[in-house]
């Protein structure tokens with residue numbers, strides 16, 4: 001039985017004050033939450049977020065990492081540094097990084113490897129573009145994304161990976177995949193894993209992301225292969241985020 005995981009991705013939204021308000025707001029309502037809950041904050045707030053949530057059920061994650069561990073890479077942050085704050089999770093390959101910062105499937109696979117090698121759990125984001133969906137290429141797109149990572153790290157390593165399926169056309173648009181659309185792609189992703197190892201396919205958590213909110217979370221999470229959510233906009237509203245956390 002896979003545990004429900006709800007992860008928030010604040011993207012580039014926060015301030016010292018907002019970190020306090022948002023995290024304390026969520027922490028206040030966590031007692032009846034059964035899901036595993038992770039909040040991925042911008043780098044400058046990792047320390048503050050980690051301090052506020054120590055010994056709580058709420059875990060903190062980063063949103064990206066560099067493929068190198070140290071050296072002359074101005075402006076970059078390594079897995080080691082993220083680990084140094086006691087942070088356990090990192091988003092890898094978000095569609096915004098793929099489209100705005102040129103992260104290819106190969107780079108994303110290397111990032112997954114670096115995260116795993118350094119004891120971080122990657123939240124590996126995959127998902128098709130609108131054009132790919134409209135041309136009937138959703139399966140091809142997610143297969144390329146997943147297979148690039150399997151080739152790099154091996155299927156065994158997926159024991160330490162969380163997958164987030166985020167159709168790019170559903171991110172920040174208010175358009176959510178229907179439960180059937182999402183379930184079909186989740187089942188396909190699980191099938192891709194199963195082609196390599198059935199047990200790992202069954203134990204890997206596959207989250208849905210893309211305009212998930214308090215109104216649509218229940219029917220999405222009720223789907224057999226949807227194990228939780230990766231939430232953008234709604235994770236910036238503590239009441240909405242808590243409601244989503246309680247759906248699990």
Ligand code: 13P
Pocket residue numbers: 009094166170171172173174209210211212230231232233234
């Ligand atoms: P929204 O929930 O705002 O659509 O964002 C989803 C997302 O990109 C999470 O990583």
